[in-house]
Amino acid sequence: xxxEIQKSDIIEIATDAIVNAANTSLLGGGGVDGxxxxxxxxxxxxxxxxxxxxxxxxDVGQAVITTAGNLPSKFVIHTVxxxxxxxxxxxxxxxxxxxxxxxxxxxQNNIKTIAFPNISTGIYHFPKDKAAEIAxxxxxxxxxxxxxxxxxxxxxxxENYDLYKALLA
Ligand code: AR6
Numbered sequence: 001x002x003x004e005i006q007k008s009d010i011i012e013i014a015t016d017a018i019v020n021a022a023n024t025s026l027l028g029g030g031g032v033d034g035x036x037x038x039x040x041x042x043x044x045x046x047x048x049x050x051x052x053x054x055x056x057x058x059d060v061g062q063a064v065i066t067t068a069g070n071l072p073s074k075f076v077i078h079t080v081x082x083x084x085x086x087x088x089x090x091x092x093x094x095x096x097x098x099x100x101x102x103x104x105x106x107x108q109n110n111i112k113t114i115a116f117p118n119i120s121t122g123i124y125h126f127p128k129d130k131a132a133e134i135a136x137x138x139x140x141x142x143x144x145x146x147x148x149x150x151x152x153x154x155x156x157x158x159e160n161y162d163l164y165k166a167l168l169a
Pocket of ligand 1: 008009010011021022023029030032033034035081116118119120121122123124125126152154155156157160166
């Protein structure tokens, strides 16, 4: 199992699954969520609406899966990161849940390669240094991590890229 860092746009990545930093509505939004729905097309939204009708959206820290429409990956795992306000210790736990539950759901769907964005570090304002530490630690401590071939952290901005490079060095 390899852990990689890439500075790129996650909608260009051809892994079995890419992860989306969604919101509880699952109906799309800005940031990486907006980019995924724009390029992925209406199929992703239709599947999100079906999930929403079935289970009423997605709670913070949880994850759901759809196919990837026009994207080069096969699946999109939509997870909902915490907004950085209120109980900070609780928010750190919820961010770790995002990574853990996305990995669990990936294995349930026989996914071997997965790419994560830097969940919660944009519109949701989670401090990037803390988020990077949590992301890396959670992946490294995931009990079944060896069942993956590759886990990629996709960084969009230089600050995140430099943080991940330093932490994984
Ligand atoms: N590829 C990879 N990373 C990206 C891309 C991209 N195309 N675009 C942005 N990022 P954000 P959040 C990075 O704001 O903080 C949406 O409205 C970005 O630089 O996308 O979890 C949802 O619907 C940042 O480091 O997600 C929610 O309402 C990281 O992705 C809310 O935003 C996450 O930034 C979620 O906020």
